[in-house]
Amino acid sequence: MRGLWTMVANDLRLRIRDKSVFIFSLIVPLALMGVLNLSFGSFGTDSVELKPAVVVANSGDGGQLGSALLETLDTLPVMEVTIRTVPAGDVSRETKDSGADLGIVLPADFTTAVTAGRPVAVQLVQGDAARMETNVLVSVVDGLLEQFSAGTVTATAGERAGLPHQVLGDLARQTASGTPALSLSEGQAASGQLSLKGSLVAGQAGLFLLFTVGFGVLGLLAEREGGTLARLQSAPVTRGSIVTAKALVGFILGVAATAVLLGVGSLLFGVSFGSPAVVALLVLAVAAAATSLTFIVARLVRTAEQANIAQSILGMVLGIAGGAFFPIQTSGFLAGLMDLNPVAAFIRGLGISAGGGGVADVAVPLVIMLGFAAVAALASRLVPDRGSRG
């Protein structure tokens, strides 16, 4: 055991002295997190703040639905809207000249036509500098008109069924102005979802973990090329302890780098991954999976250069497939395969943890990562050791 820890301590000292581990395991992923956050959204927050908007309107309609439409716009909860009323002929010019976001002209028989089931045209004028606010306003008007048209459909259906005109009018008004029987509300998925920033931080941490652990196990190849492996193998330590020392170094570096990336990422980008204990378990499991994977690489390649290339390809494939840059949508067999990706399991586990999940809730991702570690470790014993023949 003493020999094992002597080798671990020496390797850690070499890695720290080499400094490349800091560059590739901390500086590069943190920089990438920053760049991706800038690219995929505003730096400070996930939500978009809408600016105040101006609507230039004319409503010749004295009825209930015309008033309801303008009142709905006036009281939108997502942004502040000011409605300016002008003559119908001035709506278009005024909208463009004043820089308003939207102009609306409601015809005089708007309510009557809707309730009678007759076609009616609403004129919309978009401002010159079409902004996100304009799009929101158009969407809202569009939605309201669809709801009103439901009144038209109801009235038409009632008329064909032979209902009296008085009843038809009441039905149409009720349908057009009432609340829908079905509604959609935003909720949280059962597995928990990370915010955009949380996904990027977790994804980059998972992706670069695959590179970081390589500094340990793949060090065997560097020892072989540097001639020191022969000296280690001639020392009174077992072959197993040499390999175990490298694995431990990769694991320790992986755990430390991932913990630092999640910690610093949380602080810099204002995200939380939930219970530190759960996060710690997830980090330990994904580091074990990544370390085991490098054993296979170490046996299949002959040189450190080949190892770096293989490690980069594996890291990028597993990282991207795991959602390190953006979520991957798949179904069927492929989805099942993707679920076995330790990076995906890690991100999913962090999502559950961020949503308040405990150890029991992250059991599935943990089992996937530890299972991956076990299978990879076993597979590494079965693949031929090409490097030793070099």
Next chain:
Amino acid sequence: MTTGLQIQRAEVLGAEGLVKKYGNRTVVEDVSFQIRSGETYGLLGPNGAGKTTIISMVAGLIPADAGSIRIAGEVMAPSSIRARRHFGLVPQELAIYPDLTAKENLRFFGKLQGMGGQELKLRTAEVLELIGLADRAGEQTKKFSGGMKRRLNIGIGLLHRPTLLILDEPTVGVDPQSRNSILESVEVLATEGMAVLYTTHYMEEAERLCNRIAIIDVGRIQAEGTRNELVELTGGVDRIDLRGSGDVASASAALRLLPGVQKVDAGSSGIILTVHNGPGLLAPIVERAGSAGMALTAVEIVRPDLESVFLHLTGKALRD
């Protein structure tokens, strides 16, 4: 009677019937030798003769396909820990960490050998002094010259005072000054009672350092003994090298007929003769070569040495 002590004094390394094959190719075949305490044993042979493979089996780096190895009474196998405590290995390739200082390299490998505390501290200082790196102990070895690295490479091997020191071509690529320093260090270690297994393809090194020498070629020991015993194998013949131009072929044919000439090897620029009593035959050889049309530019009588032995045993030069 203490058998253990007797074994240690009588035999530090015993290799019996070593065989190593890679696929259908046999690279080491039935190699056996023993080394006693205080003895320097040389494996002399050209590159590719199998010396490093033998060393690798002795050091437990690769398993032998057949045969056995005992070091200080312990059976050596790839999994043997106890046997590994008794030897120090100096690989042919530099085996040091360039990012560590000389002192850190020594301390790391010392700890792997089970050393620690004051013992390791004192021994590290002692070895640094021995290899002439005491004043550079705190420098990263990547700043060292090739010779300094070679000396440190040896220092690591002998740090834990092994019973057996295995040196695999330790002077390859070393400047003459460092080479001499390395050879002197080995001589000192041998006088202190350390057994040394030394591989080289430099005949001069084997002659200078080794009490006994095994001549290796194509994976086999061709002959083994002291320097004088090996030279005796040539039958006490001398070698005469004739250099020159002209009709070398006719000269070769003429010299073959001269009484006392055992063997004639003609090359493009000269002739190598194996003869009895070289000095006595020199005059007729020069006269006959000249008569046959060869214009001599240099003549040299070489008394029997390990090079001659190798040539005698294998029919080729040591550096071929």
